[in-house]
Amino acid sequence: MECRLCGHPSTHKHGKAPNGSQRYFCPQCKQTFNERFDTLYYHRHVTPEQIRQVLQAHSEGSSLRGISRTSGLAYNTVVSIVRAASVQAQLVHNAEVQSVLTEEVSADELWSFVAKNKSSASQRN
Secondary structure, eight states, X not given: OOXXXXXXXXXXXXXXXXXXXXXXXXXXXXXXXXXXTTSTTTTOOSOHHHXXXXXXXXXXXXXXXXXXXXXXXXXXXXXXHHHHHHHHHHHHHHHHHHTOOOSOOOOHHHHHHHHHHHHHHHHHO
């Protein structure tokens, strides 16, 4: 397994965590980590199913307090899950956008929005 901290290609198994997940040791950076490191599940005491339900409800437009009530999780836990998912999604998006080879970018919707705002501002004056 590749080290998720420094990218070293070879890590060694290093016992198991109290929750049963496999731990790994990197000989280069001398750090230990587990399979869940740098995922939505790392250092969380909620099940993957609960995280899925929170994210599903959030994507359907439910309020954070409503999700908290229906899932039985604390409001701050729900906010933390949504923020962590947002960060992960932004990283994936940025990596995908950077890999697109293009010479020209179209921003039609943006310019129509700007033009609309300019015409609205001139009508108010």
